[in-house]
Amino acid sequence: MRGFKKRLRAAGLCAALAVMALPAAHAALAPWSALRGKTVLFVTGGTDSATPNDDARVARHLEQLGFIVHTVDAAAPASDADGAALIVLSSTANPRVLGDKYADTPVPVFTWNTYDYPNLGLTGPVLHKDFEVIDPVQHYPDSFSVLYAYGANLTSQISRAVGLKAQLFGTLYLEPQTAGWGHPGPGGTVIADFKGMADHAAVFTYEREASLADGRIAPARRVGFYLGDDDFHLLTAAYGPAADDPNMRSWAIGLKLFDTALRWAASPPPPLPAYDPSALAARLRDAARGKKVLFVERMDAGEGAEADGHIVAHLRSLGFTVTVADQSDPQTRSRGQDLVMISGTCSKWKLANKYADIAVPVISLEGLMSDTLHFSGYDRYVDYGEHGEEHESDDPAENYLNIVGAWSPMAAGLKPGLVKFATDPGVLKWARPLPDAIVIATLPNEPQERAIFGYPKGARMAGGFIAPARRALLPLDNPTYDELTPQGSALFDAVVLWAVGG
Amino acid sequence: MIRRSSAARIGAMLLVTSALGASLAAAAGELPYRVLHRIPLSGAAPVQALAYGPGGKHLYAAAGAEVLSFQAATGASEAVVKVPGQVAGLAASPDGGGTLYVAVRAPARLFFLGLNPLRVRSSVPIRGGAPSALLYEPAEHALYVESRSGRTVARLDSADGKTVAVTRLQGDLEQMTGDGRGTVYVANAASDAIDVLASGNMKSLGAIPTPDCRAPTGLDLDPVGRRLFVACSNGTALIIDTDMGFAFEQLAVQKATGLRTLFAFHPNGPAGWKGGAFIAGAGPALDAIRMNAFISYTAAGSMPLPGRATALAASPAAGQLSIALAPRDGAAAHAASAADEPRQQAGMQILVLGSSGGAQ
Numbered sequence: 001m002r003g004f005k006k007r008l009r010a011a012g013l014c015a016a017l018a019v020m021a022l023p024a025a026h027a028a029l030a031p032w033s034a035l036r037g038k039t040v041l042f043v044t045g046g047t048d049s050a051t052p053n054d055d056a057r058v059a060r061h062l063e064q065l066g067f068i069v070h071t072v073d074a075a076a077p078a079s080d081a082d083g084a085a086l087i088v089l090s091s092t093a094n095p096r097v098l099g100d101k102y103a104d105t106p107v108p109v110f111t112w113n114t115y116d117y118p119n120l121g122l123t124g125p126v127l128h129k130d131f132e133v134i135d136p137v138q139h140y141p142d143s144f145s146v147l148y149a150y151g152a153n154l155t156s157q158i159s160r161a162v163g164l165k166a167q168l169f170g171t172l173y174l175e176p177q178t179a180g181w182g183h184p185g186p187g188g189t190v191i192a193d194f195k196g197m198a199d200h201a202a203v204f205t206y207e208r209e210a211s212l213a214d215g216r217i218a219p220a221r222r223v224g225f226y227l228g229d230d231d232f233h234l235l236t237a238a239y240g241p242a243a244d245d246p247n248m249r250s251w252a253i254g255l256k257l258f259d260t261a262l263r264w265a266a267s268p269p270p271p272l273p274a275y276d277p278s279a280l281a282a283r284l285r286d287a288a289r290g291k292k293v294l295f296v297e298r299m300d301a302g303e304g305a306e307a308d309g310h311i312v313a314h315l316r317s318l319g320f321t322v323t324v325a326d327q328s329d330p331q332t333r334s335r336g337q338d339l340v341m342i343s344g345t346c347s348k349w350k351l352a353n354k355y356a357d358i359a360v361p362v363i364s365l366e367g368l369m370s371d372t373l374h375f376s377g378y379d380r381y382v383d384y385g386e387h388g389e390e391h392e393s394d395d396p397a398e399n400y401l402n403i404v405g406a407w408s409p410m411a412a413g414l415k416p417g418l419v420k421f422a423t424d425p426g427v428l429k430w431a432r433p434l435p436d437a438i439v440i441a442t443l444p445n446e447p448q449e450r451a452i453f454g455y456p457k458g459a460r461m462a463g464g465f466i467a468p469a470r471r472a473l474l475p476l477d478n479p480t481y482d483e484l485t486p487q488g489s490a491l492f493d494a495v496v497l498w499a500v501g502g
Numbered sequence: 503m504i505r506r507s508s509a510a511r512i513g514a515m516l517l518v519t520s521a522l523g524a525s526l527a528a529a530a531g532e533l534p535y536r537v538l539h540r541i542p543l544s545g546a547a548p549v550q551a552l553a554y555g556p557g558g559k560h561l562y563a564a565a566g567a568e569v570l571s572f573q574a575a576t577g578a579s580e581a582v583v584k585v586p587g588q589v590a591g592l593a594a595s596p597d598g599g600g601t602l603y604v605a606v607r608a609p610a611r612l613f614f615l616g617l618n619p620l621r622v623r624s625s626v627p628i629r630g631g632a633p634s635a636l637l638y639e640p641a642e643h644a645l646y647v648e649s650r651s652g653r654t655v656a657r658l659d660s661a662d663g664k665t666v667a668v669t670r671l672q673g674d675l676e677q678m679t680g681d682g683r684g685t686v687y688v689a690n691a692a693s694d695a696i697d698v699l700a701s702g703n704m705k706s707l708g709a710i711p712t713p714d715c716r717a718p719t720g721l722d723l724d725p726v727g728r729r730l731f732v733a734c735s736n737g738t739a740l741i742i743d744t745d746m747g748f749a750f751e752q753l754a755v756q757k758a759t760g761l762r763t764l765f766a767f768h769p770n771g772p773a774g775w776k777g778g779a780f781i782a783g784a785g786p787a788l789d790a791i792r793m794n795a796f797i798s799y800t801a802a803g804s805m806p807l808p809g810r811a812t813a814l815a816a817s818p819a820a821g822q823l824s825i826a827l828a829p830r831d832g833a834a835a836h837a838a839s840a841a842d843e844p845r846q847q848a849g850m851q852i853l854v855l856g857s858s859g860g861a862q
Contacts (some may be wrong), residue, residue, distance in 0.1 A: 173743070173750045175797050239747030240710035241685075241700050250747055 029157045029260075030267035036066030038266060040179075041107075045092030053092050054232035060111030061232070062088070065259065067266075074098045081107045086266040089113040091133075091180070091229050099167035106219040108265040112227035114180025121212035122204075122224050123182040123431035130213070132200075135228065136176040143176035146226065149192040149202040152435040155456040156337075158191050158205065161260045162253055166460045170236040170291075171202065171226060171254050178228030185213030186447045187404035187416075192257070194226075198435045202226040205262055208269040211404035211416045213447075215468045223265045225258060232258075243351075272406070275413035275491045281318070284497045288319035291500055294334050296355070297343035299326045304345040304478025311343070311481050315496070322356050327351045334358045339500050342366060342373075344429075356369035359468040361499040365476040367429020367451075374461040375473055376431040384431035386477075387443055397425035399483075401441040401451050401491075410440045410454055410472070412494035414487055418444060421488040434466075436460045441491070451475045452491060454498055470499050509615035511856035523739070533790050533805050534773035535823065536858040539577030540819030542572075543850035549826030550589055550789025551636070552813040555617055556596040558820030563813075563852060564589030569604055571620050574820045577854055581620040585613055593645065595660065598623075603660070605633040605647055612645065612663045626663035630654030636673070641682035642701060648653070648688065650675050655688060657704050669705035671697055676719040677762055681744070689721040694744070696721065696730060703767060710747040715740045720781055727768070727796040733761035739781060739791060741799050753801045758785025766791065766816035766823060778802065782811035782825055809851070823855045 016401035036292035040062050044055040055071075062069045072080050074097035081087050087102055089111035100119040102109055109120060117123040117131045124130030136143040149171045151164040156166075161345075169192070171179065183199040187210035190371065191203040206212060206222040227235075242248040293315050297308045315322045325333045327346040331354040334340050340355050344366040355362055356373050370376040377383030381393075389398030399422040406416040421428075430449035433439070436459035440452040461467050463481035474495045476484075484492060534715035543549065546662040547566030552603060554561055561572045567587055571580040591605040600617030610628040631652015638645050638660065653675060656668040673692035680686040680701060687710075688697040694716055695709040712718045712732055712845065720733030723744070730742040732749075740749040754844035755761070761783035768777030779791035786810065809827035816823045828850050 173746075173748060175750075233752075234750060236746070237748060239708075240696070240744075241707040242745060242747045244708060248746065252748065 006140065019322075028267060028270055029161055029264055032066060032263065035085070035263065035266050038067055039083065040069050040086045040088055040266075041081045041084040042069050042071045042088045042090070042092045043074060043076065043102075044090040044209040045094060046075075047089075048073070048094060049092040050229050053090070053229040055090050055092055055446055058088070058090065058232050065262070078098045078105055079103055081105050081476055086110060086262070088262075089116060091115075091227065095119060097193075100161050103216070104219055108221040108223075110223045110225065110262050110265045112180065112199040112225045114182065115226075117180075117182045117212070117224055120222065121214040121216045121218075122206065122222055122360070123184060123213050124190070131181065133178065133180045133228070135178040140176065143178070146177060146179035146181075146194055146202075147172055147174065149194055149226070150196045151460075152190045152193045152196075152201075153200055153460070155436055155459045156189055156191060156205070158203075158257070158260050158264045161263075162257050163250060163255070164192070164257075165250055166464065166466075167250075168270065169253050170251050172231050173234040173236060175234070177231050177234065179226040179231070180224075180228065181226065183213075183226045184224070185211060185404070186439045186442050186450060187211035187218070188213070189438075191261070193435070201435075203257060204289055205261070205264065207405075207407040209272055209407040209416060211402075211406070217406075217416045219267055221265045221267075223261045225261060227258075269407070273409050273411065273413040275415070275487075275490065276410070277486060277493070280412060280490055280493050284493050285318050285388075287500050288315075291320055291338040292336065293320045293322045293341060294325055294337040295322055295343065296325045296327060296329070296333075296346060296351070298345040298349065298350075299324070299348060301478070304343070307476075307479045307481040308343050308345055311341070311476075315341075318493075331355055331358065334360050336489040339363065339496070341496075342369065344480070348372065356465075361470040361472075363472045363474055363495060363499050365474055365481075367431050367473055368476050370429075370431035370433075371462070372468075373471065374465040375433055375437075375455070375464055375471065376462050378462075382432075384429070385449070386427055386429045387449075388425060388427040389477075393427075395443075398424045398428045398443060399423065400444050401428075402444050402447075402472060403428060403441050404447075405438060405440040408438050408440055408498075410438065410452065410491075410494050411497045412487070412490035414490070419487045419491075420485045421491065422483040423485060424483055426480055426483065428480075429473070431473055434460055434462055440495075452495065454495065470502060472499050507703070524588070532775055533788075533803050534775070534858050535805065535855040538822065538856040539852075539854040541572060541577045541579075541852040543852065544808070545850065547588075548812045548828035548850055548854065550813060551592040552815035552824050552826050552842065553592040553594045554815055554817035554822070554824075555594045555821060556600060557709075558817035558822065560596065560617070561815070561817075561822075561824055561852070561854070562592055562602055563826060564592050564604065565850065567606075569602070569615065570618070574817065574822060574854070577852075583615060583620050583622060583781065585622070586611070590633040591647070593636050595638060597640075597642060597660065603636060603638060603645055605636040605811060607632045607634070610735070612647070612651075614663065620702070624663075626658075628658070628667045629665050630656040630670075635678060637678050637680055637686070639680045639701070642680070642684075643807075644701060646678060646686055646701070647848065648675055648678050655686065655699060655704065657701060662781055669699060669704035669706065671706070671801030673697075674717075675827045677721040679721050679723040681725045683725075685744070687721060687744075689718040689732065691717040691735070693720055694718065696732065698747075708747075710742060712740055714751055714752060715749070719759070720761040720783065722763040722765040722779065724765050724768055724777060724779075724793070727777075727793070729765075729796070731763050731765055731781075731791065733763045733781040733783070733789075735759050735761065739763075739779075739780075739789070744850070745853060749785055750797075751799050753791060753799070755781050755789040755801075756783075756785035756787050756804070758783045760784045760812075762811065762814050764814040764816055767818060770818075772821075775802075780814060780816075782807060782814060784810040784830070788825060805855075807853070821856055825853045825855070827851050827853060831858065839846075
């Protein structure tokens with residue numbers, strides 16, 4: 001064991017050097033060549049494994065990918081992972097024995113041990129609600145449905161590398177199979193789901209420093225995958241003439257998705273942003289140079305007009321050229337602009353469907369427009385809503401947000417957890433975006449109510465709409481801008497910087 | 503990416519080690535087949551090809567430069583026709599009042615034999631090198647002639663033998679099969695892959711890899727289920743979904759060279775089988791894969807063979823599976839003799855198997 005640990009440490013050192021040598025563009029998804037020779041700790045059921053299982057086949061596959069595989073059973077100490085580049089948890093490992101031993105390990109985890117998801121904080125603890133394993137004996141009809149999954153996310157590193165589309169694909173070859181799903185927390189990213197239900201995630205990830213479902217923080221990347229004990233060999237792939245058929249190629253992507261998710265997990269994560277409002281403002285000033293912003297407001301709004309003026313002034317102070325438009329102005333006002341910001345003073349009814357389909361980044365400060373802008377579904381107070389609005393909300397006024405996506409530049413380097421967004425409790429809007437959104441913050445105690453999020457360009461939005469440019473929600477009801485705390489102001493700047501950045 | 507089963511391997515080993523001394527029918531208990539006839543052959547040349555005639559009433563065998571016919575029901579010898587060279591392949595068709603296609607190695611020619619009586623009607627030269635195998639696809643009115651030495655596969659018009667197209671492939675070409683609707687598959691032992699050809703123009707459509715299956719030699723297709731059954735020399739059989747090129751099932755079979763595969767009896771196989779793939783070659787046994795459904799196959803056991811298999815044929819109409827056998831040589835023969843096999847191993851022969859019960 002001592003020798004093994006030495007090798008692991010050596011491999012870890014090599015990995016660290018490899019990471020340093022990686023170009024920045026590859027920081028999120030390393031090339032296979034950079035992963036070759038890295039050590040994988042493969043945790044299986046060992047002699048207790050159910051028969052048949054594919055553990056040996058998986059181990060061989062990992063070796064073929066270039067990893068050095070060290071296989072242990074569930075009882076092995078967590079320290080066995082020291083120096084490893086990746087921990088792979090098979091469903092054959094006893095989750096009761098595994099417990100939470102790898103939960104705090106700062107080594108990426110790739111797991112298809114669905115029953116262990118709660119131990120790792122990947123999902124809540126309730127079977128059938130937070131996670132479930134479908135098998136042909138207990139759930140015969142559903143064991144057919146898990147042969148298909150839906151491309152829920154088109155813009156993650158994994159999705160792009162796989163070429164995932166907003167359509168079904170074949171997960172496993174054609175027989176009723178065992179597969180697991182999980183319902184990750186708001187800090188997770190659903191890559192693919194069963195039945196088009198994002199809370200039945202077939203493949204999901206957590207970036208390092210993302211908030212887990214149980215409130216803990218992911219110490220390294222985490223991936224949940226849908227496999228069962230003995231169906232690795234049935235992960236779909238097309239060969240021969242079928243591989244030349246683009247439809248078949250995009251259908252049979254199970255193995256490619258497995259490999260890519262594995263590769264993502266083992267790749268070094270991007271550097272964590274530091275909370276430094278001055279540096280952030282400086283970067284935003286650089287980004288603002290030569291850029292135009294259309295600020296859409298209800299002119300002469302009364303309440304909120306002063307705050308709108310302050311927003312415009314702030315944007316101008318950063319170097320943006322800001323044009324102010326009235327909510328009733330035509331959408332053509334956005335031509336030639338680099339960003340459209342929709343004020344919370346705008347009337348949803350009057351703004352209608354404007355700016356939803358423009359190929360210009362849009363930041364909405366008004367959450368109630370989430371449906372018209374395709375941010376969420378259409379069910380008011382279910383798909384989107386608000387806290388603190390008199391007569392319109394059952395929820396109390398709020399001035400804190402819960403940061404769940406601290407890893408994203410949109411989080412301004414703020415640490416995960418509660419952050420005081422505004423000085424005093426007030427109205428805060430929220431929406432429930434689709435899995436392609438990057439969620440930065442939720443309302444406290446309301447993990448499904450996402451207050452700050454962004455859709456990358458090309459993301460799948462509500463109603464099948466594809467984002468023609470970046471989209472973001474930043475909940476600033478009429479006067480809230482003037483009440484932002486320094487952290488709230490930093491979030492404002494960070495979201496603007498993200499929106500104009502791509 | 504395949505499923506492995508050890509059942510067939512274990513079954514084969516048990517049968518080979520414990521039951522070779524018993525009669526074949528008894529040893530074959532695991533398979534729903536019994537030996538209907540044993541047709542001894544007097545010549546020294548092994549049978550290179552077998553084919554049932556239309557309707558399954560006659561069985562044709564090619565040994566050396568002779569084509570022999572037998573009554574399928576009794577195994578009685580009927581006729582012998584000599585051709586000018588060693589025969590590489592046979593195929594029968596109802597066309598022209600009954601035709602037997604005979605591919606001869608040297609000179610490389612395709613002979614058309616009338617069946618009633620059995621006699622040569624005509625012949626045409628074959629391009630692409632000395633033939634090593636012949637495949638007939640009635641739905642395409644096509645014959646496919648493989649040349650192992652020339653590394654070619656030629657498509658011929660089955661009406662007149664005219665060469666339609668020839669393709670050249672790399673590697674070691676082994677058994678071929680076709681789906682009758684535009685695709686021909688060729689096992690390639692050198693590349694561990696199945697070459698896929700468009701039968702219309704004989705252009706390559708790509709290659710399907712045979713993961714974990716080394717040196718594939720045996721190949722047959724269930725054209726309805728679109729499953730390829732591949733037998734490999736390393737003791738592995740694969741079942742491949744041709745629509746995806748995906749090997750979804752892996753089963754253990756005997757380790758042997760020269761394995762040939764035959765899919766037969768779909769949908770009404772013996773003992774409730776929906777079909778079966780049969781594998782035999784230079785090894786000790788006939789291995790069977792049972793089709794339970796299009797997505798479900800199991801190793802169905804083995805039958806020890808008193809010699810090496812040189813050709814396979816089946817007739818759904820006759821309900822028969824025939825295996826041409828030749829004496830083993832070298833170590834294989836020695837091992838077999840230790841198992842009290844020499845009496846059964848003597849000489850060339852054809853075993854004609856039929857259902858031992860159950861629905862046909």
